[in-house]
Amino acid sequence: MRLLLAVLFLFALPPAVHAGPSRAERTMMQTVTREHDRHIALLERMVNQNSGTLNLAGVRAVGDMVRAELEPLGFEVRWVDMGETGRAGHLVATHSGRGRNVLLIGHLDTVFEADNPFQRFERAGARATGPGIGDDKGGVVVIIAALRAMQAAGTLGDANVTVVLTGDEERIGAPTSLARRDLIEAGKAAAFALEFENLAVENERDFGTIARRSSANWTLTTTGRTGHSSGVFNDTLGYGAIYELARILDGFRRELPEPNLTYNVGVVAGGTPAAIDAEGFSVTASGKTNIVASTAIARGDLRTLTAEQDARIRAGMQTIVDAHLPRTGAELVFGEGGYPPMAPSEGNRALLAQLNAVNRDLGLPEMAEYDPARRGAADSGFVAADVDTLGGLGVAGGNAHADGEWVDLDSLVRQSQRAAVLISRLSLGE
Structure with missing residues (x-):
């Protein structure tokens, strides 16, 4: 059934519908570009707040930063306490609209605990380093930038969007059934899921993530x-x-x-x-x-x-x-729990095809499928069995999970533009 729906979805929007960006989509692109410095400043604040998985207060503090961004956009934001699992909790934000529900997935925590000497955001031109700057605070900023661009363009009003940012992606709490209960429920209710872990880039070429392995x-x-x-x-x-x-x-x-x-x-x-x-x-x-x-x-x-x-x-x-x-x-x-696989599927490939339609209309290169053997596990594995899922929509960078983790700040722009247009088209069927 999912295969049939994926095929129908591919043919539902003929290529002629999007011969270049619409007026609203041009507004999204301009908004992202105009607010680039704002989003770099937000990323710096988030990175400088330690949120190692076991720093429960730090994880909540980053959640508060995100809440302050999403509530003015009309999202209903709630904090799901995970004290029973030994973790801080998760941020769940919902924006109800007439469109199909699009689930956006990221995480607030990092592998860098409070006693790690690598603690601060540092910038040199378009390159910045910091703990969790790409995994996954850069991805969270992409989500925020995309949603702000949608609001500026008028497409957020009718969009149906759910954001789930877990607080223990790097060291999941136990039992897993409780730790991922809210994410799994959101996946079952969604029409599409987009995950904002690091963008896969090789030889200066962006790739799409339609599959991830388990762990x-x-x-x-x-x-x-x-x-x-x-x-x-x-x-x-x-x-x-x-x-x-x-x-x-x-x-x-x-x-x-x-x-x-x-x-x-x-x-x-x-x-x-x-x-x-x-x-x-x-x-x-x-x-x-x-x-x-x-x-x-x-x-x-x-x-x-x-x-x-x-x-x-x-x-x-x-x-x-x-x-x-x-x-x-x-x-x-x-061991109990672990991360299930995000298996490749025709539905996931259909989402990548939609992203490549966005790329063509925005004048960006098309993205081929990335080798899943070269990707780690992620929270998208918990929803991929229930909903078509596309991953790796965060920022470009490297050295994740190690001192010197870095991102290409310019990638914030193209990733936020891609995300804003893709979310709008998926939710509103435009």
Whole structure:
């Protein structure tokens, strides 16, 4: 059914309808350009307010900045407290109109906590650095700039727009069912979803994001009989926990590879004993060369492109785990929650086609599909199963999640112009 609707949607608006921008769309373009300095100043204020995921007050403070931008545009803004998940909460803003509902997705938090030395916005010409400047505060500013341009052009009045900005995208709270309840509900109610994470750019060419892979964590724990190393491999002691762990990880490497799939091993420990902390970030082990290891632990992640691939690979991993070496055992546990995939679909491609129609009318280059294996997971994965979704509509930049994260400030203009026209056309069917 979604495929049929996507095909019908593609043909619903003949190319002749938009032979160049309309008068309202020209006003949007001019407004974005005129307000460029304003939006850079807003970005600077947001970046200079630390909002690491665990800085709950900081996340709320950035939410207050966004509220101050959206309420004058006629949005009803509410804060959804997420104290039960150990996180600050989410900002949900709604603008009711006669049009089809367009969901705009971004996030308020960053990976840079309050104790990180990388804390300030710095500008050098059209390039600026700062914590979370691209991921995702630049994307949030694109949303605001686009909506302000729509108001100036008169298209916001009848538009039906929902904005959901999560406060824990970088470190999702638990349980996930509660942490993403409001976003999932908004996705089910929407006709289209647009996600404003970083724009994909390669060789000075912009790309469209119609798919993202999932992200899930797993922990593998192996056990063995311990004793003097002179007995290793015999019928009494068997192979020990470390050999069992090595067998399984090498089995993953040899037997599972396929396109759009990765399964990284991030940390390993083995010995007598070995342990992992409650957060799953730190492992400890001790042992001697003449003792067969009793325990070994590995922790990693799994990234897949579709739900079918995810289920199949998990089953394949378990099959490898179950083929134990003599006198050993193993348990594979997948973490609760994680990010589901934003699988490629014809509906998503139809949205990219609409964006490329906007590009043609605005005199911007067309955007090809970006390789999903080169993108990370995002909140768009939580809605993509229910609504056609397009991602990567934020600013261009680089070095995300690292000191020196930067953005091209000029990209704020073209991204905000694209977004303003696209949101207006999607909601109002123009």
